[in-house]
Every structure is written in structure tokens, then in C-alpha cells.
Amino acid sequence: MEKIKIFAPASVANVSCGFDVLGFCLDPIGDIMHITKINKPGVVIRNITGEELPKDPLKNVAIVAANSLLESYPTNKGFIIDIEKKIKPGSGIGSSAASAAGSVFAINQLLGKPFTEKELLKFAMDGEAVASGAAHADNLAPVLLGGFTLVRSNSSLDVIKLPTPPDLFATIIHPKIELKTIHSRAILKKEIPLEKAVKQWGNLGAFVSALHTNDYKLLSRSMKDEVIEPFRAMLIPKFNDVRNAAIEAGALGSGISGSGPSIYALSKGENKAIKVGNAMKSFYETIKLDFDIHISCINKEGIKVL
Amino acid sequence: MEKIKIFAPASVANVSCGFDVLGFCLDPIGDIMHITKINKPGVVIRNITGEELPKDPLKNVAIVAANSLLESYPTNKGFIIDIEKKIKPGSGIGSSAASAAGSVFAINQLLGKPFTEKELLKFAMDGEAVASGAAHADNLAPVLLGGFTLVRSNSSLDVIKLPTPPDLFATIIHPKIELKTIHSRAILKKEIPLEKAVKQWGNLGAFVSALHTNDYKLLSRSMKDEVIEPFRAMLIPKFNDVRNAAIEAGALGSGISGSGPSIYALSKGENKAIKVGNAMKSFYETIKLDFDIHISCINKEGIKVL
Numbered sequence: 066m067e068k069i070k071i072f073a074p075a076s077v078a079n080v081s082c083g084f085d086v087l088g089f090c091l092d093p094i095g096d097i098m099h100i101t102k103i104n105k106p107g108v109v110i111r112n113i114t115g116e117e118l119p120k121d122p123l124k125n126v127a128i129v130a131a132n133s134l135l136e137s138y139p140t141n142k143g144f145i146i147d148i149e150k151k152i153k154p155g156s157g158i159g160s161s162a163a164s165a166a167g168s169v170f171a172i173n174q175l176l177g178k179p180f181t182e183k184e185l186l187k188f189a190m191d192g193e194a195v196a197s198g199a200a201h202a203d204n205l206a207p208v209l210l211g212g213f214t215l216v217r218s219n220s221s222l223d224v225i226k227l228p229t230p231p232d233l234f235a236t237i238i239h240p241k242i243e244l245k246t247i248h249s250r251a252i253l254k255k256e257i258p259l260e261k262a263v264k265q266w267g268n269l270g271a272f273v274s275a276l277h278t279n280d281y282k283l284l285s286r287s288m289k290d291e292v293i294e295p296f297r298a299m300l301i302p303k304f305n306d307v308r309n310a311a312i313e314a315g316a317l318g319s320g321i322s323g324s325g326p327s328i329y330a331l332s333k334g335e336n337k338a339i340k341v342g343n344a345m346k347s348f349y350e351t352i353k354l355d356f357d358i359h360i361s362c363i364n365k366e367g368i369k370v371l
Numbered sequence: 372m373e374k375i376k377i378f379a380p381a382s383v384a385n386v387s388c389g390f391d392v393l394g395f396c397l398d399p400i401g402d403i404m405h406i407t408k409i410n411k412p413g414v415v416i417r418n419i420t421g422e423e424l425p426k427d428p429l430k431n432v433a434i435v436a437a438n439s440l441l442e443s444y445p446t447n448k449g450f451i452i453d454i455e456k457k458i459k460p461g462s463g464i465g466s467s468a469a470s471a472a473g474s475v476f477a478i479n480q481l482l483g484k485p486f487t488e489k490e491l492l493k494f495a496m497d498g499e500a501v502a503s504g505a506a507h508a509d510n511l512a513p514v515l516l517g518g519f520t521l522v523r524s525n526s527s528l529d530v531i532k533l534p535t536p537p538d539l540f541a542t543i544i545h546p547k548i549e550l551k552t553i554h555s556r557a558i559l560k561k562e563i564p565l566e567k568a569v570k571q572w573g574n575l576g577a578f579v580s581a582l583h584t585n586d587y588k589l590l591s592r593s594m595k596d597e598v599i600e601p602f603r604a605m606l607i608p609k610f611n612d613v614r615n616a617a618i619e620a621g622a623l624g625s626g627i628s629g630s631g632p633s634i635y636a637l638s639k640g641e642n643k644a645i646k647v648g649n650a651m652k653s654f655y656e657t658i659k660l661d662f663d664i665h666i667s668c669i670n671k672e673g674i675k676v677l
Contacts, residue, residue, distance in 0.1 A: 086573040217577040217593060218570070225580055225589065256562040262598070264524070266572040267392040271523040273576045274531055277583040283531065287523060292568070 067102045069174050070371045073167030074364050075152045076159035077235065077329045078203035081288040081320040082268035086216045088159075090207035090364040091235060096163045097149040097371070098127075100171035107143045108132055108168075115150035118164075123195075126161045127168035130192025134169045137188070138179055144172055153357075155243040157327035162204030165192030170209065170368050182209045182367075186222050198247040204323065211367030213276055229363045230279040234338035236311065238345045239327040240302055241355040249324035252296050261291045281317060281333050288318025288331070301326045303348045314344035335360065373408045375480050376677045379473030380670050381458045382465035383541065383635045384509035387594040387626040388574035392522045394465075396513035396670040397541060402469045403455040403677070404433075406477035413449045414438060414474075421456035424470075429501075432467045433474035436498025440475045443494070444485055450478055459663075461549040463633035468510035471498030476515065476674045488515045488673075492528050504553040510629065517673030519582055535669045536585040540644035542617065544651045545633040546608055547661040555630035558602050567597045587623060587639050594624025594637070607632045609654045620650035641666065 074095035078088040108131040110120045122128045127146055146168060152160040169188045173180050180188075186202055186209060194200035206214035206224045213227040271287035274280070298304040301321065311319035311330040315337050319330035328345065332338040338360045349356040380401035384394040414437040416426045428434045433452055452474060458466040475494045479486050486494075492508055492515060500506035512520035512530045519533040577593035580586070604610040607627065617625035617636040621643050625636035634651065638644040644666045655662040 083572070083576065085569045086576060215573065215576045215580065217573045217589075219573075223577070223592060225577055227580060253565065255565055257565050257568055259559065259561055259563050259598075262563055262568040262571065263391045265568065266389070266575045267521065267523045267525075269572045270389065270392060270521045270575045270579045271529070271531055273579045274521065274533060274583065277580065283523075286529060292565075 067175055069100050069171050071098050071167055071171045072369050072371050073098055073163035073170070074208055074368060076162060076204045076207040077237070077322045078159065079293065079321065079323055081290045081318060082265055082272055083215070084290065084293045085201060085203055085219070087213070087269065087272070088203045088207040089213045089235070090211050090367050091158065091237070091359070091361040092364040093361055094152060094158065094359050096151050096167060098167040098171055099147040100168070100175060101145040102175045103143045103145060105143045106141055108135070108146065110146050110148065112147045113150055116154060118148070118150060118154065126192035126196050127164040129195045130165040130189045131168045131172055133191035134172055134180070134188040138176060140176065144175070153239065155245055156239045157244065157321070157323035157325045158237060158239070159204035159208065159323060161193055161196030162189070162208050165189040166205050166208040166368055168192065174370060183222070183224060185209055186224060198250065208368050212363060212365045215273065227273060227276045229365050230276060230281065230284070232333045233363050234332050234335045235361045235363065236316070236330040236332065236338045236342040236345065237322060237327055237359040237361065238307065238342065239357040240349055241357070242302065242326050244300055244324065244326045249297050249300060252300065253293065257292050265290070265292050285317035288320065290320055294321055297321050297325055301328065302354055303352065304328065306348050307345045310344040310348065311341045314341045316341045373481055375406050375477050377404050377473055377477045378675050378677050379404055379469040379476070380514055380674060382468060382510045382513040383543070383628045384465065385599065385627065385629055387596045387624060388571055388578055389521070390596065390599045391507060391509055391525070393519070393575065393578070394509045394513040395519045395541070396517050396673050397464065397543070397665070397667040398670040399667055400458060400464065400665050402457050402473060404473040404477055405453040406481060407451040408481045409449045409451060411449045412447055414441070414452065416452050416454065418453045419456055422460060424454070424456060424460065432498035432502050433470040435501045436471040436495045437474045437478055439497035440478055440486070440494040444482060446482065450481070459545065461551055462545045463550065463627070463629035463631045464543060464545070465510035465514060465629060467499055467502030468495070468514050471495040472511050472514040472674055474498065480676060489528070489530060491515055492530060504556065514674050518669060518671045521579065533579060533582045535671050536582060536587065536590070538639045539669050540638050540641045541667045541669065542622070542636040542638065542644045542648040542651065543628060543633055543665040543667065544613065544648065545663040546655055547663070548608065548632050550606055550630065550632045555603050555606060558606065559599065563598050571596070571598050590637070591623035594626065596626055600627055603627050603631055607634065608660055609658065610634065612654050613651045616650040616654065617647045620647045622647045
């Protein structure tokens with residue numbers, strides 16, 4: 066019998082101009098997972114603390130992801146998973162991605178690392194598909210690789226790790242309403258104006274270049290989203306107020322984290338990120354809507370053994 | 372009286388995944404322009420050799436661009452322009468952009484450089500608008516700045532110069548049919564599927580990252596266009612055959628140059644670019660369609676005084 070304890074971090078996907086492709090990894094927020102290797106085949110969830118999650122093998126993302134890995138790597142060993150769930154499901158910071166990535170990352174460690182982190186993506190995606198209704202790598206990639214990641218192709222799982230400017234900090238505010246990815250997808254139109262698409266890819270190209278050159282001003286100018294945000298903003302209480310307050314307080318940019326309801330902002334320096342958080346939360350305090358707030362560096366390492 | 376002689380290079384815009392935003396500058400192909408400063412206000416075209424172009428002040432892009440600059444910089448001097456036109460109008464490698472950029476670049480030199488290259492873009496765009504029906508900076512930016520350029524925003528003229536991998540060479544084949552930008556724009560749909568837009572911006576982000584890291588394989592994987600190319604391909608004789616032949620011969624990628632009919636390919640190394648050119652031209656030789664072919668490094672300097 067062997068045991069492993071890991072940290073599976075939260076993450077931000079759909080970073081403004083990078084819907085479905087661009088994400089980054091957070092640091093202090095994340096799940097703790099304990100995985101025990103046993104001599105009886107199969108994967109089971111034993112304890113889940115912190116949040117309610119299904120233990121049904123067909124609905125639990127950690128089990129589905131684990132079984133996907135084990136299909137490619139048959140073994141007579143089995144795995145017991147205990148989860149200290151700290152990322153709230155439906156909060157928009159990659160709760161299911163942390164579970165799916167955590168499960169395959171830990172099992173891969175216990176099997177002697179037969180797979181690379183990029184290979185683990187495929188298995189984790191099978192788990193993620195259970196939660197969000199479609200298999201997307203945009204939260205999984207930053208969790209498994211760390212830092213900023215770009216999913217060039219979801220179908221061929223071509224994922225690139227991008228550089229992280231040194232002084233970048235994230236502020237995350239989670240207004241406590243639950244919003245399922247599957248619902249925030251339903252609100253999107255299947256066709257978008259070419260003109261807006263061109264603006265979006267111009268901004269994404271500039272954002273990627275700015276990460277490579279530590280150009281915070283260009284980063285700021287390119288953090289725009291005219292394609293997705295206008296639709297999803299209406300699902301999030303006070304979104305425009307909160308976003309504008311973040312920018313007025315000095316954030317480089319701000320937008321919906323994942324499919325919401327969390328709102329993220331990026332700032333240069335930790336003090337600025339704290340100031341931005343104070344500006345953002347005032348709106349929820351006024352309307353007495355409960356919220357969580359997090360300040361985080363960009364987690365360059367990603368998921369890790371504790 | 373002062374005279375200046377300049378080289379205004381050809382350029383490739385709409386580089387596969389970068390419709391309307393991504394371009395690069397060519398080297399051996401370009402116009403020679405002679406601009407003479409005189410003591411009588413006004414801008415006139417004296418001689419145009421090589422190609423037929425309108426000398427009408429409202430239709431000639433060089434004059435329109437020059438007048439736009441002179442509106443922002445009133446002077447009692449005037450300018451006489453002679454053009455050795457070597458870039459064929461309607462060929463898809465920035466013929467009008469070379470004229471517009473050349474005119475404002477040269478006049479700026481003769482006025483003691485009151486404007487930066489980025490500032491000249493605005494004036495040149497007024498000229499470009501006359502030729503293409505809409506003001507776009509995607510050919511002008513690489514001509515004025517050199518190398519690869521990204522137009523983050525056409526409206527605020529936020530233009531970024533991207534790095535150029537050292538061994539990159541372009542092959543350009545121009546099948547001699549004339550295709551006006553205004554017509555190849557008309558064939559495009561105003562709305563595009565979100566799914567294809569996501570692929571496009573994933574590819575553009577990857578392309579930009581690959582330029583920063585000299586990752587030729589990633590560059591190759593990201594040179595895709597499912598949004599524009601399928602529509603415009605039908606306007607260009609044998610497009611798919613020529614493009615596929617380029618890739619089979621070892622090109623990193625190939626696509627429509629600007630709005631066509633020229634087809635470009637990018638290759639690693641000059642010898643490969645020559646081999647790719649031989650593969651591409653065989654189709655036009657077979658159907659006896661006249662063509663020009665060019666092999667070019669990526670011109671990092673851009674427009675210059677000779």
C-alpha cells in the first residue's frame with residue numbers, strides 16, 4: 066500500500082480574449098487529495114469533505130478520469146480517493162478540472178509516472194466532460210502544466226505553456242450564486258460577427274506576445290472580450306460594476322473567470338491586486354450578496370505532490 | 372530642392388490564422404519611388420513606369436496618403452512623385468500598401484521626420500482605403516515596421532512588431548489573374564461559426580508564441596485557416612493543389628496572400644523555399660497559366676531609403 070497527498074489548484078479559463086483556449090493557474094486556492102494504492106482493482110471515492118460531490122462512478126469526475134487512465138494502463142492495483150474539496154463547484158475557477166487533473170496526476174505518480182503531464186490531459190478531459198457537458202482542456206492545461214497555457218487545438222490536444230510575467234497577480238471574487246458551465250454555454254450564439262472575431266484574435270495575439278515580452282501595458286490593452294462577455298455578463302450580479310471598479314482601481318484588466326460567476330482581475334504587483342479586490346467586493350457588500358475573495362500569484366508549477 | 376529614392380517592399384497580409392491582423396514584409400520585391408521636394412505646394416505624380424496606375428489625386432493611393440500627412444503637417448513645400456511600379460496591382464502582395472507607405476515615408480524623410488513609423492500608418496491608411504474600399508493596416512504595418520506585425524486594433528491603430536525566426540523564408544506565386552480586394556471581401560460571410568473562430572484564435576495565439584520561441588513545428592501546426600480560406604480558395608485557380616503541393620514539398624504552411632490571387636508558403640531555409648516554389652509552379656505550367664514566382668527572406672527592416 067502506498068499513499069500520496071497532492072495539491073490540485075484552482076484555475077481561470079476563458080481569460081477575456083481567449084475564450085476556450087487561454088487559462089492560468091492559481092496558487093493558494095485548491096483541493097487537497099489523498100490517493101491510496103491498494104491491491105484490489107477499481108477506483109473508489111471514500112471521503113469528500115468541504116463540499117457535496119457525487120460518489121457515483123459515472124458522475125464523479127475524479128473516478129471517470131481515473132478509469133480513463135486505467136483503460137490505457139491496465140493494472141491489478143486499485144485506488145481509494147479522499148478529497149478535501151476547497152474549490153466550490155460551479156464557482157468558475159475550475160473545480161471539476163482540479164478533481165479530474167488531481168486524480169490522474171496522483172495515480173500516475175503512484176504507477177511510476179508512465180504518462181507525461183500532456184498525456185494526462187486526455188484522461189482528465191474524459192472526467193471534465195462529465196461535469197461540463199463537453200470535453201475542454203482550458204482549465205485542465207493550466208492545472209497540469211502551470212502558469213499560462215494556450216489550447217491550440219482541443220481535438221488534437223495541442224497545448225502550449227506560455228511564459229508568465231514576473232509581477233502578475235490575480236484577484237478572484239466569487240459571488241455566491243451557482244452557475245453551471247452547461248447553462249452559461251447555452252446562452253452563447255453559435256455564430257458570431259466576423260468583425261468581432263477579428264478583434265478577438267487580434268487581442269489574443271497581442272496578449273500572447275505581451276506574455277513573452279513582459280509588456281504589461283499591451284497585456285492591459287488586449288484584455289478585451291466583445292464576443293462572450295456581453296452575453297454571460299447578464300448572468301452575473303453587478304458584473305459590469307465590479308469589472309469597471311477593478312479597472313478603475315488599477316487592474317490591468319478584468320473579466321469573467323471560466324463561465325462565471327467568479328470574476329477575475331489581473332494586476333501588476335500584489336498590493337495592487339489587494340486594492341483591486343477591495344474595490345470589487347464593495348458592490349457585493351452593498352447588496353449583501355455573500356462572496357469569497359482570493360488574491361493569488363500566477364502558479365507557474367501547477368499541480369504538485371505535497 | 373531635395374530628392375529621395377526609396378524601396379517600398381511588397382508584403383503578405385491575412386497570414387492563414389491571422390485574417391486582417393497578421394502580416395509580414397518581403398524583400399526582393401518592391402517598388403522604387405523617387406520623391407522630389409519643390410517650393411510649390413501640392414503633391415503630383417509625374418512618371419509611373421512598369422504598371423498602369425491612376426494619376427487622379429482622388430484615386431491615386433500615394434497622393435491620397437501624402438495629402439493626409441500634409442493635412443497634419445501644413446507646409447508651403449510640394450512633392451513630385453515618380454514610381455517604378457514593380458508590384459502588380461491586384462496581385463495580393465500589398466501593391467497599394469507599398470505606394471501609400473512609400474509616399475508618406477519619403478515625404479516624412481524630406482520634412483525632417485516629424486512623424487514616427489507608427490504615426491505614418493494613419494496617413495498611409497487613408498491612401499489604402501482608396502484602393503481596397505476599407506482602411507486596413509495589415510499590409511501597411513509590415514511595410515512600415517518590417518518583419519512580422521500584428522494589428523491588435525485597426526481602429527486605434529495599435530500595431531505590434533513581432534520577432535522573426537532566423538531561418539524563415541517565403542515563397543510567393545502569383546497566378547496572373549486579377550482579383551480586387553473589394554471583390555474577395557464581398558465573398559465573405561458577415562457571421563462565422565463560434566467553433567471555427569475559437570480554432571482560429573487558438574492558432575493565432577500559437578503562431579505568435581512560435582515566433583517568439585523560434586518553434587518551427589508549432590508555427591507549422593498553427594498555419595491553418597478554416598474561416599476565410601474555404602471561401603476565397605474558389606477564386607484562385609488550383610489553390611488547393613498548389614497549397615498541398617507546397618506542404619508536401621516541405622513548407623511549414625501555405626495559404627492565400629492577402630486577398631489573393633497570390634499564394635504564399637513559409638519554409639525553414641532558402642533551399643526548401645526554392646524547392647517548394649518548384650512544386651507550386653508545376654500546376655500553373657500544366658494548365659499554361661502565366662505566373663510570377665518569388666523567393667524572399669522575411670524583410671526585418673521594412674521600407675528604406677536607397
